[in-house]
Amino acid sequence: MSPSSAPLASASKDPSTLRALSDDLAGAVERAGRSIVAIHARPRIPASGIYWRGDIIVAASHTVRRDQDISILLPDGSRGRAQLVGRDGGTDVAVLRLDNPPSSAAVVAADLAPDDALRVGALVLAVGRPGERVSASLGVISAVGERWRTWSGGDIDRFVRLDLNVYDGFSGGPLVDADGRVLGMNCSALARGAPLTVPNATIERVVDALLTRGHVARAYLGVAMQPVRLTRSVAERLQLGEAPRGVLVVMVESDSPADRAGLLVGDVILAAAGTPVGEPQEVAELLGAEDVGASLELSVVRGAERRAVAVTIGERQAGSDAKRRGRDS
Amino acid sequence: MTAAAMLSPATRGSAPPTLGAELESLADRLKQMTVRIHSRGDRFDGVGAGVLWPYREQSIVVTNAHVVPARRSDAVVVEDRERRVVTARVLARDVERDLAILSLPELPDEWPVPAPLGDAAGLRVGEIVVALGHPFGVAGALSLGVLHAALAADDRWLQADIRLAPGNSGGPLATVDGAVIGINAMIVRGLGIAVPASAARAFVAQVLGAPNEHAA
Numbered sequence: 001m002s003p004s005s006a007p008l009a010s011a012s013k014d015p016s017t018l019r020a021l022s023d024d025l026a027g028a029v030e031r032a033g034r035s036i037v038a039i040h041a042r043p044r045i046p047a048s049g050i051y052w053r054g055d056i057i058v059a060a061s062h063t064v065r066r067d068q069d070i071s072i073l074l075p076d077g078s079r080g081r082a083q084l085v086g087r088d089g090g091t092d093v094a095v096l097r098l099d100n101p102p103s104s105a106a107v108v109a110a111d112l113a114p115d116d117a118l119r120v121g122a123l124v125l126a127v128g129r130p131g132e133r134v135s136a137s138l139g140v141i142s143a144v145g146e147r148w149r150t151w152s153g154g155d156i157d158r159f160v161r162l163d164l165n166v167y168d169g170f171s172g173g174p175l176v177d178a179d180g181r182v183l184g185m186n187c188s189a190l191a192r193g194a195p196l197t198v199p200n201a202t203i204e205r206v207v208d209a210l211l212t213r214g215h216v217a218r219a220y221l222g223v224a225m226q227p228v229r230l231t232r233s234v235a236e237r238l239q240l241g242e243a244p245r246g247v248l249v250v251m252v253e254s255d256s257p258a259d260r261a262g263l264l265v266g267d268v269i270l271a272a273a274g275t276p277v278g279e280p281q282e283v284a285e286l287l288g289a290e291d292v293g294a295s296l297e298l299s300v301v302r303g304a305e306r307r308a309v310a311v312t313i314g315e316r317q318a319g320s321d322a323k324r325r326g327r328d329s
Numbered sequence: 330m331t332a333a334a335m336l337s338p339a340t341r342g343s344a345p346p347t348l349g350a351e352l353e354s355l356a357d358r359l360k361q362m363t364v365r366i367h368s369r370g371d372r373f374d375g376v377g378a379g380v381l382w383p384y385r386e387q388s389i390v391v392t393n394a395h396v397v398p399a400r401r402s403d404a405v406v407v408e409d410r411e412r413r414v415v416t417a418r419v420l421a422r423d424v425e426r427d428l429a430i431l432s433l434p435e436l437p438d439e440w441p442v443p444a445p446l447g448d449a450a451g452l453r454v455g456e457i458v459v460a461l462g463h464p465f466g467v468a469g470a471l472s473l474g475v476l477h478a479a480l481a482a483d484d485r486w487l488q489a490d491i492r493l494a495p496g497n498s499g500g501p502l503a504t505v506d507g508a509v510i511g512i513n514a515m516i517v518r519g520l521g522i523a524v525p526a527s528a529a530r531a532f533v534a535q536v537l538g539a540p541n542e543h544a545a
Contacts, residue, residue, distance in 0.1 A: 018351040018505045022457035025475060029455030125455060125475070136455045137490035138475040165490060165519050167477075 024178050025125060025138065031180030032127045033134040034108040036173055038073035039082075039096070041066050046073070048128040048173030050185060053109045055101040056211075058203055060172035061087040061094040062189040070096060073132065076106035086210035090154025090218060091198055092187045093206040110174065112200050113181035118144050118160055125176050126162070126186050126195070130169020139164020141197075149285050150190050153218050153316075157201040160184060166195040219287035220316040221263075221296070222256020223249050225280040228268055230301065238306050245278030246270045246301065257314035264302065267309075271299040287313060351505075352459075356471040358507045359461035360410045362444035363500050364390055365468060366417075366431075367406040368398050378462040378500030379407065379431065380509055383443035384533055385540055390431040391529050392499030393514050394422045397429045405431055410469060413437045421536040426485075427514045428524055428532045429499075444501060447508025449480045449487050449525050457505050458489050460513050460521065462497030472497070477520055485528070487511040489521040497521075 038046040039059050047063030049072070057072065064070065067084040074080055080098050087094040122141045127134060145159030162175065166188050174182040175197045184197035209216045228248035235244045246268040252258050269277060273296055277283050286296065292315045300309050346354075366377035377396030382389050390407055397405055397419050405417045417431040452458075453476070460472045474491025489502060493516050502511035502523040511523030534540065 016351050016505070017346070017348045018355065018457065021348065022505045025457060026453035026455040030453065033454075127455075133479055133481075134454055135478040135488070136475055137477065138455070138457075167490075167520065168518065 021178075025123075028125055028176055028178055028180035029127055029134060029136045031111070032125070032174055032176040032182065033129070034075050034106060035110040035182065036075060036127055036129045036134060038129040038131060038169075039063065039172065040071040040073070045130050045169045047169055047171055048130065049096070050110050050172070050174050050182065051075070051102065051107060052203075052207065055098040056085075056207065057082060057096040057098060058172070058185060058207065059094045059096060060185065060187050060189065061089055061092045062187075063171050064094045064096070072096070072098065073129065074102055074104070074107050075129075075134075076102070076104040077132070078102075078104065086214050086216075088154060088206045088210065088216040090150055090152045090216065091156055091202055091206055092150075092154070092189050093185065093198060093203055093210075095207055095210045110182040111180065113177055113179075113183050115158070115199065115201055117177055117181065117183055118158055118197075118199060120144050123178050124162070124164065124183065125178075126164055126166055126170055126173060127176055128167065128170035128173035128186075130167070135167070135170075137165045137167060137170075149288075151281065151284075152190075153220070153284055153287070154190070154216075155202070155289060156190075156198060157205075158199045160197040160199055162186070162195040162197060164195060215317075217289040217292060218316045219289055219291045219313045220257070221283075221287070221311055221313065222253035222258040223263060224251035225269070225283060226250055227279050230268065234301070234304050237304060238301065240270070244270065245276070247277055247280055247283060257311050261309055261311040263298070263300070263309055263311065266302070268301040269298050270301060270306075273297055352471070352473070355459060355503075355505065355507055356461065356469075359459065359471065359501060359503055360469045361441045362509070363410070363461045363469070365408040365463055366390070366392055366396055366499060367408065368396075368403065377498055378496065378513075380499070380501045380512060381409075381441055381443045382430075382529070382533065383446065383540075384537060387537075388433040388436055388440065388443075389420070389533070389537075390417065390433065391512060391533065392429050392431065393427045393512060393524075394424045394429045395427055395514075396499045397422060397431065407431065407433060409441055411439075413440070415440075421532070423532060426524060426528060426532060428512065428529055430533060430536055444509045445507060446526050446530065447504055447506070447510045448527055449476075449510040450482070450527065452476050452480065452504070452510065454479050458491060458502055458510070459505070460489070460491055460493060460497055460500060460502050462493070462500030462513060464494035464496040466496055470496075472521075474521065480525060484525070486514070487523040487525045489523065491521040493521040 049059040082096040085095040142163040143161040184199040225247040379390040379392035382391040477488040
């Protein structure tokens with residue numbers, strides 16, 4: 001139907017850079033969409049997941065509330081069933097295994113971009129499947145940093161912060177570049193709701209660990225801590241200088257490495273491995289998976305006396321993630 | 330050409346028109362087709378936008394129901410980008426669809442031509458979309474985003490990943506070609522929500538008759 005006989009401004013159909021960019025972005029969503037599934041493992045809206053390879057799907061752990069018979073909507077519209085292989089609460093990566101690997105050509109394993117594609121300013125799309133259809137948002141990578149440790153003890157290879165909207169149901173979906181290659185998994189649960197991406201290298205590492213061992217090795221002491229300031233009189237007596245900071249031990253888990261080393265509730269840790277600490281996070285950062293079995297020297301104030309305590313770093317057992325709350329290490 | 334290549338500084342200088350120049354020209358075309366709507370009732374004063382809508386020889390504006398007064402007799406003032414002012418009448422208003430049609434009985438000599446219309450049904454997720462409006466009273470402001478979800482046949486609303494604000498209401502959501510695909514209506518959890526142009530077209534046809542009914 002012709003809309004009007006009045007003179008019309010015409011829509012420009014000239015080939016243009018803007019049109020080409022728009023087509024590229026739509027193409028990127030289409031390509032990435034062939035690897036994005038919807039995961040029904042929580043109430044209300046489904047979350048997204050990435051078809052990684054073979055029969056493996058990667059998802060955001062916090063969106064997977066059940067372990068068995070998880071309903072998966074595949075990119076070709078068919079439904080599959082998957083079982084949880086394992087999860088790493090520290091990186092928020094969960095690995096699911098499909099009962100039957102997809103056979104349709106419309107379901108394609110994620111095309112992974114190399115790590116050097118993570119660049120500040122790169123034009124990127126967050127793509128998800130929070131229902132039957134794929135949806136997207138556009139933005140840029142706003143920061144790329146070094147390896148970091150999450151508040152829950154996860155080891156993430158690069159810090160990748162986004163300037164884009166991660167909508168409901170996008171967690172577990174990929175960040176894709178303008179060519180539709182996957183740069184990592186988007187997640188809103190690792191940094192107080194701020195949109196972050198867990199890079200491919202981390203996902204690969206966690207997938208391998210979960211497939212071979214069923215869990216990700218994580219160092220732990222078995223204490224809960226909170227920041228504390230010592231009084232001036234104690235500081236003077238122990239010659240600690242002005243306003244000394246520390247972390248107060250508020251809980252010691254029975255039979256944990258800390259318990260075995262004789263650490264007590266009420267101890268104030270001033271330094272770990274020679275590094276002054278004032279926040280529980282600063283202690284957590286000294287605990288890498290590679291440190292399991294090693295000894296950690298703590299400088300502790302107990303009963304206004306200073307003493308050294310050596311803790312043999314332990315390995316947190318799988319399955320304890322769900323019980324963990326707050327700032328324990 | 331890949332998107333990365335287009336955005337790199339090396340190609341930006343040597344291959345005009347640049348992305349920036351194209352966006353400028355797109356913004357310019359959208360400003361032509363977008364009006365500002367003032368109601369005499371003080372509640373909505375100066376915050377609404379509208380689209381100069383093609384309909385036979387008549388001059389009409391399509392906007393949101395929520396930016397015009399409820400009573401038909403209330404006067405509405407429509408202002409184009411050159412700040413030329415026309416008194417308009419509310420022809421029809423549909424609160425459910427959040428659409429309203431204004432008629433402009435007398436136009437100044439130099440009045441902008443109506444907008445080209447597009448159809449969101451064929452658009453792909455991730456395509457760039459732009460919005461023009463008067464967010465928080467700032468006249469003629471452009472926002473850029475992408476289509477968030479494909480429009481299904483029974484969808485009442487079009488979803489865009491784009492930053493909108495009060496004052497974008499009633500203004501156009503358009504493709505990079507400058508074709509209007511929606512009338513921006515609201516913001517829901519950060520998403521821009523628009524009435525599809527197809528629904529607006531149907532509403533106009535319902536109120537005024539199909540555009541080509543009496544053509545011959």
